Amino acid sequence: MIVQAAPIRRQLHPPPVPTSPFPYHPGSLLSASDLTLEGVSHILTRATALEDQDPLTRDRILLKRRIALLFYESSTRTRTSFELAAKSLGADTTLVSSLSSSIEKGESLKDTGLTLRALGAEAIILRHNSSGAAWLLEAETRLPVLNAGDGMHEHPTQALLDLRTILAHLKPGTHTVTAETLAGVTVTIVGDILHSRVARSNMLLLPRLGARVLLCGPKELLPELAAHAGPGIEIERDFDAALRQSQAVMMLRIQAERLAGLQLDLEQYKASYQLTGPRLAAHAPTGVVLHPGPIIRGLELTAGVADGPQSAILEQVTNGVAIRMAVVERALTAVHQGGRA
Amino acid sequence: MTALLIRGGHLIDPAAGVDALKDILLKDGRVAEIAAPGKLKSAIQDSGAEILDATGLTVAPGLVDIHVHLREPGQGYKETIATGTASAAAGGFTAVAAMPNTRPVNDSPEITRWMQAPERGAVVRVFPIAAATRGSKGEALNDYAALKSAGAVAVTDDGYPILKDNIMRETLAAAARVGLSVIQHAEDTRLTQGASMNLGPMSFKLGLRGMPPEAESGMVERDIRLVTELRDARAHLHVAHTSTAAALAAVRQARRSGLRVTCEVAPHHFLLTEEHVGFYNTNAKMNPPLRAASDRDAMIEAILDGVVDAIATDHAPHAVHEKEVEFENAPNGITGLETALGLSLRWLHKEWKMPLGRVLSLLSAQPAALLGLKGRGTLTVGSFGDVVVFDPKAEWTYHARETKSKSRNTPFDGWTMQGKVRWTISEGRIVYSTSA
Numbered sequence: 001m002i003v004q005a006a007p008i009r010r011q012l013h014p015p016p017v018p019t020s021p022f023p024y025h026p027g028s029l030l031s032a033s034d035l036t037l038e039g040v041s042h043i044l045t046r047a048t049a050l051e052d053q054d055p056l057t058r059d060r061i062l063l064k065r066r067i068a069l070l071f072y073e074s075s076t077r078t079r080t081s082f083e084l085a086a087k088s089l090g091a092d093t094t095l096v097s098s099l100s101s102s103i104e105k106g107e108s109l110k111d112t113g114l115t116l117r118a119l120g121a122e123a124i125i126l127r128h129n130s131s132g133a134a135w136l137l138e139a140e141t142r143l144p145v146l147n148a149g150d151g152m153h154e155h156p157t158q159a160l161l162d163l164r165t166i167l168a169h170l171k172p173g174t175h176t177v178t179a180e181t182l183a184g185v186t187v188t189i190v191g192d193i194l195h196s197r198v199a200r201s202n203m204l205l206l207p208r209l210g211a212r213v214l215l216c217g218p219k220e221l222l223p224e225l226a227a228h229a230g231p232g233i234e235i236e237r238d239f240d241a242a243l244r245q246s247q248a249v250m251m252l253r254i255q256a257e258r259l260a261g262l263q264l265d266l267e268q269y270k271a272s273y274q275l276t277g278p279r280l281a282a283h284a285p286t287g288v289v290l291h292p293g294p295i296i297r298g299l300e301l302t303a304g305v306a307d308g309p310q311s312a313i314l315e316q317v318t319n320g321v322a323i324r325m326a327v328v329e330r331a332l333t334a335v336h337q338g339g340r341a
Numbered sequence: 342m343t344a345l346l347i348r349g350g351h352l353i354d355p356a357a358g359v360d361a362l363k364d365i366l367l368k369d370g371r372v373a374e375i376a377a378p379g380k381l382k383s384a385i386q387d388s389g390a391e392i393l394d395a396t397g398l399t400v401a402p403g404l405v406d407i408h409v410h411l412r413e414p415g416q417g418y419k420e421t422i423a424t425g426t427a428s429a430a431a432g433g434f435t436a437v438a439a440m441p442n443t444r445p446v447n448d449s450p451e452i453t454r455w456m457q458a459p460e461r462g463a464v465v466r467v468f469p470i471a472a473a474t475r476g477s478k479g480e481a482l483n484d485y486a487a488l489k490s491a492g493a494v495a496v497t498d499d500g501y502p503i504l505k506d507n508i509m510r511e512t513l514a515a516a517a518r519v520g521l522s523v524i525q526h527a528e529d530t531r532l533t534q535g536a537s538m539n540l541g542p543m544s545f546k547l548g549l550r551g552m553p554p555e556a557e558s559g560m561v562e563r564d565i566r567l568v569t570e571l572r573d574a575r576a577h578l579h580v581a582h583t584s585t586a587a588a589l590a591a592v593r594q595a596r597r598s599g600l601r602v603t604c605e606v607a608p609h610h611f612l613l614t615e616e617h618v619g620f621y622n623t624n625a626k627m628n629p630p631l632r633a634a635s636d637r638d639a640m641i642e643a644i645l646d647g648v649v650d651a652i653a654t655d656h657a658p659h660a661v662h663e664k665e666v667e668f669e670n671a672p673n674g675i676t677g678l679e680t681a682l683g684l685s686l687r688w689l690h691k692e693w694k695m696p697l698g699r700v701l702s703l704l705s706a707q708p709a710a711l712l713g714l715k716g717r718g719t720l721t722v723g724s725f726g727d728v729v730v731f732d733p734k735a736e737w738t739y740h741a742r743e744t745k746s747k748s749r750n751t752p753f754d755g756w757t758m759q760g761k762v763r764w765t766i767s768e769g770r771i772v773y774s775t776s777a
Contacts, residue, residue: 014641135621
C-alpha cells in the first residue's frame, strides 16, 4: 500500500483557497494591504490638498454627511483626529463608545452596526479590541468601514500617517509613491511587535514602497514567525545594530493590556530596547524617531528622546488629521479610486 | 415490517469483500438475502417487498460517523437528536456516535438512555459516547460498567482533553476492564489559552493567538506512553480529529509497536488549511484548528497509506447568531454530516484516486469495527439493514441553506460534491430519499 501511495503523493492537488471578498465597499479601509500604490498616492495627495484648503470651502466636501465613530477601546489620538478630520470636511459625527451604549447591555457588533446604519450613518470608523472586527462589521453592514485599530491586527491609517511622516523627513515633497520610493531606506520597529497592530500595518505597507523593515525586540514580544508575515521583513534582535542600519526608528509601547499573563522583566527590557539619548547619538544620529503613542516616558524611550530634535512624534499626530481627512473623503466619495487594482 | 428489495445496484461491501452487481433483500430490519441480479424473484413474491431500482447506483453499508455533536440534552437551538440524525440520513449515515459535551454533560446512565429513547425522534441509530470523567472536568472517573450497560460505546471528555497523567492512566485502565475505547481530544490546554486558530505565520498576520501543533502531538505522545506503560492488551486509545503531521507520526509509530491506537481525521482537516480562515471566517473556526498545508498533506498521505482508521465529521452545529461575531468570540465547530461523503468521493476518490471501496470502508466498516458496533458497517446476511444507495458519478453543489440540520455553519457552502445519495435506509426503513 505504501509503495503504491508514493507516486500519488506528488500529484496531490488540494482544493484552492478562495479569494477574499473584502473589501465589499471600495470606500472601506480595513487593511493597509487593501490599497494599491496608486491608492496610497491618492491618499497622500489628497491629505496635502485638504490640509492646504481653505476651511470654509473644505467643509462643503462632506457637508451634513453622517459618520459614526464606534469605539470599543479607549483612544485619544485616533478618535480625536478622525473626528476632527470628518468635521473639517463638514460631516456630522457621532461617537458610540462601548462604555456608554447598549454594547454594555450585550448588543452585538452586528446589531450595533445595523443600528448605526439605520440611524443614517454612511460610514463607520471602528476601533475594537478583537482582531478582525472591522471585517465582520463591513460584511454585516456593507457600509464603508474605516479600521481604526482591530485588536492585535491592523491600524492602516496609522501606517499611512507614519508613511507621510517618514516621507516628509526622507523624501520631502513626495506624494506619488512607487515600488522604489523607499528603496535603500531601513525602518526599524522596536518592542512589542507581537501585540502591535501598528507594526503589522507598517510591515504590510512600507516594504511595498521598497523599504526594508527590521523588527527588533525580545523573543516573547517578537516571535521568529513575524519575519514570514510578508516580503521585506527581517529580524534584528540587537537594537544598536538595528539602529546603525536605520533611517527611521519606530518605538512601540509595551501593551500591558494584551500581555495575557506574559511575564516580562522590565529592567532587562529597558537595558536592551529603551531608546536613550546616548544610544540614539551613538548609532542613529540622524534617524527619525517615531512612536504611535501613547508613549510611556522612561520605558520604551526616555523623555529626552521624546522631546528631542529627532523626535517626529507630534508631527505624526498632526499628520494623522490630514491622512484621516483623505481617508474619510475617500470613504464617502472616491468610489472608484484607491480601491483594489 | 415490510420488506425492501434493492435491485440492480452495484454492491460494495468492503468488510465482506463484495464488489459486484447484486440484489439485496432487507426484511425485519436486517439483511435477509443477497443474490446475483434477478435471482430474488421468489423472495419478492413471498414477502411483497417494496422495490428500489438501483440500476447504475452504488449500494453500500450505511455510513457510520463516530464523532458528532447532537447538542441534546440542553442546546436544542443548535441541534436536536431528531434534526441531527435527519442531517445524518441526508448525508448517507445510518449510525452516529454522539459526544457527551451536552448540557448537562452525558456522564450518567440516565442521560445515556435518555438520548436513545424513541421520544428523541432519531431517524438513524444513535450510539452515545459517555463522559470519561464527572462533568468532563478531568478529575473523577465515571462508572464505566454502568454507562456501558446503558448503551455507551466509548468514553471521552471531548471538547476538553483528559489532561492529568494519573486520570488518563486510570481512565485507560478502567475502560479496558469493561471493554470500552477511550477517545481523547488531544489538546494540551496549557499551550492553547486564548488561542483561536493554528499557530503560524497566518495567526501572526491576523493578530490572533495561535494553538501550537505540539499542543496536539504532545498529548498524543503522552497518551501513547500511558498505553505502553499500562501493558493491557484490551486498552484502546482512539485519537479524535487528528490534525497534525506530528500526531499522525506518533500514531503510526504506536501501531508499529503493536499498540491498540487508532485515529480519525475529519474532512476539513484533509481538505483545508489555516489559509481558509481567510479574513476571520468563523465557519473555518474549529478545535483542533485548520493547520498548515504540510499538516493537511500529511492527513491525505496517511489516509492513502491506511494509517487513518476512520473519517469522522466532528459535526458541531452552532446557531447563526453564535457565529456572526468577532472571530475570537465565536464557538468552535462546523457541521459536516451532509458533506462528508460528497467531499470524500470528490477528493479522495476522484482527485486522489483512492479506490471507492477503501473510501467507503473509512466511512463505514472501519469506524463501526473501531467502536465494536456489531452488525453495522457491513451488509452480510443478518447484519442490520443499514444501507446507503448513491449515484457515484453525480456531481452536485452543496447549499447550506438546504440543510436538514438546525445549523448551517459550514465552510463547504457552494462546494462541488461527488456522489448523490438516493436512499438512506436505516434498519430496513427508508429515512431519506431524493429523486433521480
